[in-house]
Amino acid sequence: MIMSINPWEDTIIALITPAGRGAVGVIRISGPDTIPLLSHVFPKAQVNQWPSHTPKLAQFYAGQEKLDEVLVTLFRAPKSYTREEVAEISLHGSPYILRQAINTLLKAGARMANPGEFTQRAWLNGALDLTQAEAVADLIAAESALAHKAAFSHLKGGFSDKLQELRTELLTLAALLELELDFAEEDVEFADRTQLLITLQKIQTEVTRLSNSFQLGNAIRNGIPTAIIGKPNAGKSTLLNALLKEQKAIVSDIPGTTRDIIEDKLFIGGGEFRLMDTAGIRATEDVIEQAGIQKTKEAIASAQIILYVLDSTQETPQQAVIWCENNLSFSENTQLIILGNKSDLLSNSIDPDKNSKYVYLPIAAKTGQGIEALLQTLTDLAGFTEVPDVLVTQARHQEALLHTTTALNQVQLAFEEQLPTDLIARDLRDALYHLGTITGEISPDEILGSIFSKFCIGK
Amino acid sequence: MIMSINPWEDTIIALITPAGRGAVGVIRISGPDTIPLLSHVFPKAQVNQWPSHTPKLAQFYAGQEKLDEVLVTLFRAPKSYTREEVAEISLHGSPYILRQAINTLLKAGARMANPGEFTQRAWLNGALDLTQAEAVADLIAAESALAHKAAFSHLKGGFSDKLQELRTELLTLAALLELELDFAEEDVEFADRTQLLITLQKIQTEVTRLSNSFQLGNAIRNGIPTAIIGKPNAGKSTLLNALLKEQKAIVSDIPGTTRDIIEDKLFIGGGEFRLMDTAGIRATEDVIEQAGIQKTKEAIASAQIILYVLDSTQETPQQAVIWCENNLSFSENTQLIILGNKSDLLSNSIDPDKNSKYVYLPIAAKTGQGIEALLQTLTDLAGFTEVPDVLVTQARHQEALLHTTTALNQVQLAFEEQLPTDLIARDLRDALYHLGTITGEISPDEILGSIFSKFCIGK
Numbered sequence: 029m030i031m032s033i034n035p036w037e038d039t040i041i042a043l044i045t046p047a048g049r050g051a052v053g054v055i056r057i058s059g060p061d062t063i064p065l066l067s068h069v070f071p072k073a074q075v076n077q078w079p080s081h082t083p084k085l086a087q088f089y090a091g092q093e094k095l096d097e098v099l100v101t102l103f104r105a106p107k108s109y110t111r112e113e114v115a116e117i118s119l120h121g122s123p124y125i126l127r128q129a130i131n132t133l134l135k136a137g138a139r140m141a142n143p144g145e146f147t148q149r150a151w152l153n154g155a156l157d158l159t160q161a162e163a164v165a166d167l168i169a170a171e172s173a174l175a176h177k178a179a180f181s182h183l184k185g186g187f188s189d190k191l192q193e194l195r196t197e198l199l200t201l202a203a204l205l206e207l208e209l210d211f212a213e214e215d216v217e218f219a220d221r222t223q224l225l226i227t228l229q230k231i232q233t234e235v236t237r238l239s240n241s242f243q244l245g246n247a248i249r250n251g252i253p254t255a256i257i258g259k260p261n262a263g264k265s266t267l268l269n270a271l272l273k274e275q276k277a278i279v280s281d282i283p284g285t286t287r288d289i290i291e292d293k294l295f296i297g298g299g300e301f302r303l304m305d306t307a308g309i310r311a312t313e314d315v316i317e318q319a320g321i322q323k324t325k326e327a328i329a330s331a332q333i334i335l336y337v338l339d340s341t342q343e344t345p346q347q348a349v350i351w352c353e354n355n356l357s358f359s360e361n362t363q364l365i366i367l368g369n370k371s372d373l374l375s376n377s378i379d380p381d382k383n384s385k386y387v388y389l390p391i392a393a394k395t396g397q398g399i400e401a402l403l404q405t406l407t408d409l410a411g412f413t414e415v416p417d418v419l420v421t422q423a424r425h426q427e428a429l430l431h432t433t434t435a436l437n438q439v440q441l442a443f444e445e446q447l448p449t450d451l452i453a454r455d456l457r458d459a460l461y462h463l464g465t466i467t468g469e470i471s472p473d474e475i476l477g478s479i480f481s482k483f484c485i486g487k
Numbered sequence: 488m489i490m491s492i493n494p495w496e497d498t499i500i501a502l503i504t505p506a507g508r509g510a511v512g513v514i515r516i517s518g519p520d521t522i523p524l525l526s527h528v529f530p531k532a533q534v535n536q537w538p539s540h541t542p543k544l545a546q547f548y549a550g551q552e553k554l555d556e557v558l559v560t561l562f563r564a565p566k567s568y569t570r571e572e573v574a575e576i577s578l579h580g581s582p583y584i585l586r587q588a589i590n591t592l593l594k595a596g597a598r599m600a601n602p603g604e605f606t607q608r609a610w611l612n613g614a615l616d617l618t619q620a621e622a623v624a625d626l627i628a629a630e631s632a633l634a635h636k637a638a639f640s641h642l643k644g645g646f647s648d649k650l651q652e653l654r655t656e657l658l659t660l661a662a663l664l665e666l667e668l669d670f671a672e673e674d675v676e677f678a679d680r681t682q683l684l685i686t687l688q689k690i691q692t693e694v695t696r697l698s699n700s701f702q703l704g705n706a707i708r709n710g711i712p713t714a715i716i717g718k719p720n721a722g723k724s725t726l727l728n729a730l731l732k733e734q735k736a737i738v739s740d741i742p743g744t745t746r747d748i749i750e751d752k753l754f755i756g757g758g759e760f761r762l763m764d765t766a767g768i769r770a771t772e773d774v775i776e777q778a779g780i781q782k783t784k785e786a787i788a789s790a791q792i793i794l795y796v797l798d799s800t801q802e803t804p805q806q807a808v809i810w811c812e813n814n815l816s817f818s819e820n821t822q823l824i825i826l827g828n829k830s831d832l833l834s835n836s837i838d839p840d841k842n843s844k845y846v847y848l849p850i851a852a853k854t855g856q857g858i859e860a861l862l863q864t865l866t867d868l869a870g871f872t873e874v875p876d877v878l879v880t881q882a883r884h885q886e887a888l889l890h891t892t893t894a895l896n897q898v899q900l901a902f903e904e905q906l907p908t909d910l911i912a913r914d915l916r917d918a919l920y921h922l923g924t925i926t927g928e929i930s931p932d933e934i935l936g937s938i939f940s941k942f943c944i945g946k
Contacts, residue, residue, distance in 0.1 A: 046509035046580065049627060051605075051945030053504065054511055054577075083540050083560060094639060096626075101542060101560075116577075118513075121505065121943075122627045124635050146510075167555075168508060168581045176583050180553060484580075486510030 036149065039065060040141035041133050043126055044486035050121035055129060056486065058146055061137060062113035066100065068136045069129070080104035088119065090132040096125050110146050111153035144483025151468065158468025158479070159187045162422060165483045166249065173298035174248045174412060178421050187425075188467050190238070190418045195469075197231055198460050205453045225443050232436050238420050239429040244411045245421035247332070251293065251300035252410050255328045257356075258337035263369040266393040267337055268292065268305055271403070297407030304331065328356050333363045333409060337393075340368040345378060345388050363409055367391050367402065424479070428466045435459035498524060499600035499608075500592050502585055503945035509580035514588060515945065517605055520596060521572035525559065527595045528588070539563035547578065549591040555584050569605050570612035603942025610927065617927025617938070618646045621881060624942045625708065632757035633707045633871060637880050646884075647926055649697070649877045654928075656690055657919050664912045684902055691895050697879055698888040703870045704880035706791070710752065710759035711869050714787050716815075717796035722828040725852040726796055727751065727764055730862075756866030763790065787815050792822045792868060796852075799827045804837060804847050822868055826850050826861065883938070887925045894918035 039059025045052070057065055066075040070086045078084055083101045087094050099118040108114035119125050134140065142148075144165065151161040163182035170176040181187070201224060258264050271294055294301040306324040328334060334356075338348045345366045352364060364386040368378055371390035378390065387405060391398030407413060420426050435458035442452040464470035498518025504511070516524055525534040529545045537543055542560045546553050558577040567573035578584050593599065601607075603624065610620040622641035629635040640646070660683060717723050730753055753760040765783040787793060793815075797807045804825045811823060823845040827837055830849035837849065846864060850857030866872060879885050894917035901911040923929035 042510070044510040044580075045504035045512065046507035048505035048507065049943065050505035051501075051503040051515075051627070051943055052513055054513065056510075081542050083542070083562075093636070094643075095635075096639070097642070103542075118575075120623070120626050121503075121945075122629055122635070124630050124632075125626070128635075164579070167579050167584070168510070170581055171583050173583075176554075176581070176587075177552070180555070183556070184553075484508065484510055486580075 038139050039137070040145055040149075041065075041130065041138040042141040042146070042486040043130065044116075044146075045121075047123075048121075049123060052118050053121040053126045055117045055119065055126070055133070056141075056146065057115045057117070057133070057138065058108070058110045058112045058141075058149060059138075060113065062102075062115050065133055065136055065138055066102070066115055069132055070100070075102075078102050080107060083118075088117070088129060088132075090128045095128055095132070096120055106153070109155070110149040111155050112149060141485060142480070143485050144480030144487055147483060147487050148480045156183075157185075157188050159191070159425070159466060160185060161468070162424075162479055163187075164487055166421065168484065168487065170249075171293065172248070172251070172295050172300040174415060175251075175300065177298075178245065178248050178415075178419060181417070182421070186418050187420075191463060191467055194231055194234060195460065195463055197227060198456065198463065201227055201231075202453065202456045202460065205449055205456060221443065225440070228436065228440060228443070232433070232440065235429055235432055235436065238418070239426060239433060241416060241419035242421075242423075242426040242429075244415065245419040246423070246426075247410055248299055248412075248415070248419070249421040251302040252333060253304065253327075253331045254294075254301045254333040254335060254406075255304045255306055255331035256335045256337060257306050257324075257328065258367075258369075259339070259343070262337045262339045262343075263393045264305065264337050267335070267367065267369065267391070268303065270393045270396055270399050271303070296403050297410065297412040299407070299410055299412040301333070301406060301410070325356065328358055331358065331362060333365065333406065334358060335365050335367055337367045337369050340371050340374050340378065340390070345386075349384065349386055363387070365389065365402075365405065367398075369393050372397060425466050428462045431462035432459050435462060497598050498596070499604055500524075500589065500597040501600040501605070501945040502589065503575075503605075504580075506582070507580075508582060511577050512580040512585045514576045514578065514585070514592070515600075515605065516574045516576070516592070516597065517567070517569045517571045517600075517608060518597075519572065521574050522561075524592055524595055524597055525561070525574055528591055529559070534561075537561050539566060542577075547576070547588060547591075549587045554587055554591070555579055565612070568614070569608040570614050571608060600944060601939070602944050603939030603946055606942060606946050607939045615642075616644075616647050618650070618884070618925060619644060620927070621883075621938060622646075623946055625880065627943065627946065629708075630752065631707070631710070631754050631759040633874060634710075634759065636757075637704065637707055637874075637878060640876065641880070645877050646879075650922060650926055653690055653693060654919065654922055656686060657915065657922065660686055660690075661912065661915045661919065664908055664915060680902065684899070687895065687899060687902065691892070691899065694888055694891055694895065697877070698885060698892060700875060700878035701880075701882075701885040701888075703874065704878040705882070705885075706869055707758055707871075707874070707878070708880040710761040711792060712763065712786075712790045713753075713760045713792040713794060713865075714763045714765055714790035715794045715796065716765050716783075716787065717826075718798070718802070721796045721798045721802075722852045723764065723796050726794070726826065726828065726850070727762065729852045729855055729858050730762070755862050756869065756871040758866070758869055758871040760792070760865060760869070784815070787817055790817065790821060792824065792865065793817060794824050794826055796826045796828050799830045799833050799837065799849070804845075808843065808845055822846070824848065824861075824864065826857075828852050831856060884925050887921045890921035891918050894921060 037060065039057060039061035041055060041057045043053060044056045045054045063075055069088050069090075071089055073084065073086045080102055083099045086098060086100055088096045088098050096119050098120075101116050103109070103114040103116070105111055105113045117129070119129055130140075147161045147164050150156055151158060160183055163179050166179035167176065167183055170179045204224065256264050256268060272292060290305050292303040292305065294303050304327045306327050334352075336348050336352060338345070345368060348366050349364070358364075366386050366388045368388065368390040370392060371377070372392040372395060378388070389398055389402055389405065391402060393399070420429065435455050438455040439452055439459065442455060461470055496519065498516060498520035500514060500516045502512060503515045504513045522534055528547050528549075530548055532543065532545045539561055542558045545557060545559055547555045547557050555578050557579075560575050562568070562573040562575070564570055564572045576588070578588055589599075603620075606620045606623050609615055610617060619642050622638050625638035626635065626642055629638045663683065715723050715727060731751060749764050751762040751764065753762050763786045765786050793811075795807050795811060797804070804827060807825050808823070817823075825845050825847045827847065827849040829851060830836070831851040831854060837847070848857055848861055848864065850861060852858070879888065894914050897914040898911055898918065901914060920929055
């Protein structure tokens with residue numbers, strides 16, 4: 029591993045449980061001064077003689093005052109999360125006590141940990157690689173079963189192992205070529221070029237497969253942005269309620285931070301759909317509504333699935349599609365689903381347009397008719413029914429894989445054009461470099477900064 | 488100890504850290520099925536062979552799925568918080584993971600703990616007495632240094648020891664009287680009545696002293712309700728800001744739950760003042776404002792200290808006092824402080840009325856002049872400068888002490904009137920009963936129910 033950041037000498041602390049009042053709050057300490065800090069706040073205890081991995085009941089002093097009676101566990105290096113000296117103190121979960129305890133430790137020379145700093149130290153000390161470190165943050169953030177499973181698999185090294193495999197194959201390839209290079213003046217061609225090309229193509233296929241898994245991986249990690257649109261009184265709200273009633277998991281309203289559009293989370297098929305209720309969309313000339321409509325349009329542009337709800341007694345699917353095409357702009361990959369609501373009020377059923385790209389589903393949001401079919405359609409469209417064991421979930425990884433692919437394509441071209449071995453070797457080293465940035469074997473500083481700053485404090 | 492509740496046979500669980508996303512969330516298990524439950528969620532581990540007090544890294548399974556890699560510590564009975572078999576599991580602080588983990592444990596036969604149920608079991612099993620158990624909740628709720636100190640002292644048995652002392656003395660008294668009773672037919676007077684009376688009076692003095700400490704104890708535990716009133720533009724807001732700027736601790740706005748009056752917490756002298764900003768008070772006939780004024784009047788009636796802010800260029804202290812007396816109703820014990828604001832704009836200083844019960848202080852909220860003196864006056868009035876080591880903080884304890892006093896007065900009367908020994912003994916047993924309810928040696932069910940229901944879940 030390349031240490032691109034100086035080893036940190038200071039001892040860091042953080043409240044590792046959520047802020048607020050509770051039965052228990054836990055403060056973690058990590059670094060070389062862990063034991064001196066403990067001796068400072070537990071003056072009556074023989075901290076030096078405490079065995080590792082053994083919770084001790086002790087009196088926490090803030091200066092001369094007894095602050096709390098706590099349970100404290102020392103994890104001696106390297107058998108700890110960060111592989112440094114670590115202690116975890118379980119205090120009474122009073123904001124007053126936790127504040128005083130942290131202030132006491134800070135005054136005694138500790139420093140507040142930056143977001144993700146414990147995990148960053150764990151990574152620096154070789155306890156896990158970069159994809160595993162990133163998976164820690166993903167695991168904590170995961171809200172759906174699939175997002176959780178993907179993060180946990182990454183944490184346990186599922187992704188790293190796959191990358192390591194590819195890396196080993198590339199290294200073998202590189203070694204053979206470098207050997208050729210050493211003897212270049214003797215004009216020998218050691219490696220069997222055909223065999224090399226077959227190996228290369230196998231690697232290319234695998235990298236492409238991984239890279240292609242990002243669309244699904246991203247949908248699993250971040251949820252699928254899904255816009256609900258339609259004319260007033262078409263039944264959007266009724267549909268939303270019907271959908272949310274179907275799910276067994278907890279539903280939360282989060283005010284969109286940038287969009288000012290209310291998002292509801294729908295968990296089905298183990299995955300997450302971020303339903304954007306765009307109440308504002310309609311063909312209006314009202315100037316006052318323009319700002320709202322602009323936001324709605326942005327939401328639609330960002331959506332991967334659009335649910336267009338229409339009142340079957342007022343509007344046909346064909347009319348709806350024409351209206352969408354004339355009024356909205358969304359990408360090629362956006363899937364439009366026309367929901368013929370109030371279909372139970374029609375005497376005849378509507379024939380969907382077989383040639384159209386859109387999906388048509390008759391529903392009756394009020395009675396729940398057709399909702400099951402809609403949920404199944406959403407799950408199928410999302411790809412949540414067939415999830416591979418290893419998949420790419422982070423844009424950073426995807427970007428590195430795309431760079432790797434580019435470099436590998438260069439290698440292939442060089443092979444085919446029988447370019448000199450040293451040029452091929454250079455492209456191969458390029459591919460290895462980009463692959464290495466994923467697990468952190470090669471890790472530019474700017475990447476590290478952005479990775480760990482996204483963590484919560486305490487991890 | 489009298490077991491007034493049947494011992495509980497089931498095993499309880501709770502998230503003992505605050506809800507929400509964080510680095511770590513801790514689930515506690517307590518009860519006879521702790522080890523079977525652990526074996527269920529850690530199927531790959533030899534839980535039976537785990538030593539006590541030793542954190543283990545283990546894979547938590549939710550059914551067939553690996554849910555998380557966690558640190559779990561077993562505390563074998565009786566060396567645990569509840570003195571039952573206890574385990575604490577530190578999981579990744581993901582709401583999804585914590586929800587799944589709790590569901591898995593519930594499905595396997597655990598029950599969600601009621602508020603305070605862990606502490607209630609600790610008390611039932613003799614790990615602490617009732618005042619200590621109550622102190623756990625107070626310790627977690629404490630926001631000021633004095634409230635924290637009082638709760639911690641109670642937790643460590645400071646109050647219990649004092650009560651135990653009194654109880655022992657009363658028991659000696661009772662034993663001597665009972666002995667007399669046994670030999671009553673022989674008409675013997677064993678005990679030296681004068682000596683008994685002296686002992687009794689000593690106990691009475693001590694109980695009264697404790698009981699009197701409740702006013703301060705309550706102020707320390709709950710903060711001192713302090714209303715800020717005055718005419719519009721007298722400078723109430725400026726004063727509020729000046730006061731809040733002075734404090735070093737964290738200030739929080741809590742919307743009054745019943746009063747609809749905004750409360751600000753002011754921490755000075757180690758104690759807490761609950762500042763009620765009653766913007767609505769003024770001599771108005773406006774019907775629409777009536778509801779707001781009613782609420783303001785209620786706030787004033789509940790206040791222990793009233794800060795009347797006046798504009799010195801517009802109103803004299805005497806006018807203010809007359810206005811208050813005519814328009815407000817507050818109790819005898821309420822302290823009125825007249826703050827002559829904008830005093831820097833006056834050419835002559837105002838002579839305070841020496842004979843009045845109110846305190847007059849000239850201030851200039853804008854420049855901060857006089858604020859220090861006000862803070863000192865508040866701290867002195869609150870009694871925060873001289874806090875005894877042992878004090879009564881809970882209304883339940885106070886009530887029991889008042890009952891004890893009544894019974895002791897009966898005993899004294901009976902002594903003085905030379906009533907038969909058996910009547911005296913009955914009153915003495917009454918006093919012992921009421922004293923015993925405080926520590927829970929005697930504990931009617933209805934008291935227990937109300938005590939533990941006020942706890943947070945997980946304690």
